Amino acid sequence: MYYLFLLLFPVLVFGNSDFITASEYAAQLYKNPRGIGCQxxxxxxxxxxxxxxxxxxxKQRSFRAPRIDNVAFASFFEALNSxxxxxxxxxxxxxxxxxxxxYLHPQYEKR
Ligand code: HEC
Known part of the structure; x- marks a missing residue:
């Protein structure tokens, strides 16, 4: 079922149907990026x-994941490739x- 979904994905996203929008696609990818969800x-x-x-x-310490909704694209890209x-x-x-x-920087969305 999962693989079927992957096969159909380009059709759903880029096909002529408006079944799923680009931002819905990105929201799903954020939560299921072929690995543990970013969220x-x-x-x-x-x-x-x-x-x-x-x-x-x-000593009390904490482990945090930084915010990633205000990152320059170059650092974002770099972080995901290193x-x-x-x-x-x-x-x-x-x-x-x-x-x-x-998805994380909707202010840059192409219109
Ligand atoms: C297991 C927890 C975890 C998951 C899951 C995770 N991250 Fe991270 N991420 C971190 C931590 C911790 C850091 C900080 C690493 C460091 O400071 O070296 C980080 C750093 C980053 C940075 C760099 C931020 C900056 O200011 O330079 C980006 C961008 C990023 N993550 C994006 C993502 C995206 C997109 C996903 C999903 C595809 C994701 N992360 C999934 C824990 C996680």
Whole structure:
């Protein structure tokens, strides 16, 4: 079923049907980017999130994912194509990265 969906995806997104809009596509990609969903760490809209609190050598520490709704495209692209501490490695295409970027930075949306 999942694979069928992937096969149909280009048709749904780029075909002549308006079954799913570009922003719906991006919202789905954000939550299911062929790996753990971005929202689990960065929050529903990329506002950043506290992932865990822990003690290290008796000191209270916290592990946070930064906000990613105010990042320059170059850093965004770079972050998704490099090894980041605490963040899984994704293998997203240029188009997918652009879709995610626009989803998190709707002010740049092409009209
Ligand atoms: C397991 C938690 C986790 C998940 C899931 C995750 N990230 Fe991250 N991400 C992080 C952490 C932690 C950092 C900070 C890494 C650092 O400072 O080196 C980060 C950094 C980033 C940055 C760099 C921010 C900056 O200011 O330079 C971007 C962009 C980013 N993540 C985007 C994403 C996107 C898009 C997804 C989904 C495809 C995602 N992340 C999924 C934890 C996560």
């Amino acid at each position: 689990l760490c960065h929050g529903e809209h990329g506002e950043g999130k506290l992932i865990a609190k822990y003690k290290h050598k008796g 090894r980041k501490n605490g963040m899984p490695r994704y293998y997203l295409t240029q188009e997918e990265i652009e879709a995610l970027y626009l």
